[in-house]
Amino acid sequence: MQTLQQRYIEQLKKGVLNTLNRDVPADVIDPPSLEVLLQPAWFEHFWSGDALTMCSPTHLDNTRFCIEDCLARGVAGDLIECGVWRGGMSIFMRGVLAAHGVTDRTVWVADSFQGLPPPPTNSRDEVMYNFPQVVDVERFRVDQAKVEASFARYGLLDDQVKFLPGWFGETLPHAPIERLAVLRLDGDYYTSTMETLESLYPKLSPGGYLIIDDWGLGDLCGEQEAVLDYRREHHITDEIIPVDYHTAYWRKGG
């Protein structure tokens, strides 16, 4: 039988996915491949609908695993998502801490809250992020007040949640973060990913987790390329573990 803690986390997951009071086909909510994701039903549910995250249940489960493993092994540090859109993944992170009664870790919520900037010309990111559908949603612009209101609706807006509004290149180098246990990258672009890694990877505790949301998109966006360049420059050889066709993560060694 599921404990109350497990039930809470499962219901929170359905809440941020907007599947609590409706049936959504499994391949829409958790597409097994990019081809399946690129169906109109996915965009209708996630972009036109009210879901608070476009991550899948599998991605939420992976983040939960990383947090709970750090709690179980006593890996020091806070949690951060860099690139939050409507905030559902960050709300889920705060909820996992709440479910475990953790009061000494912060969830950092880093975003421009103005969407992605126009993609740099001649970059990998130029094609995908100039698609009319992406431009129509203002490259994922969501105001901070809206994200805060969503946290509050779940009863999870408190002093363990700290917002870092602004461009990563300006906010992250000076962010008052001491140590991280989980660093989740979801800024899509090469530049956004590299800026995040340069500022925050050195703060990730040994044994902590780096999650790369768009790893599997390969050439479609610059996230994977930035991660590979950063690994090469810093001689990182920790095994990259695929979560599914889309996301990957590794546990920081050393």
Ligand SMILES: C[S@@+](CC[C@H](N)C(=O)[O-])C[C@H]1O[C@@H](n2cnc3c(N)ncnc32)[C@H](O)[C@@H]1O
């Ligand atoms: C794909 S969305 C994130 C999706 C989100 N993680 C979720 O749970 O659905 C990408 C986000 O990254 C943010 N972003 C990308 N590059 C950024 C940068 N350089 N500085 C600040 N925010 C950035 C955008 O504003 C957008 O909200």
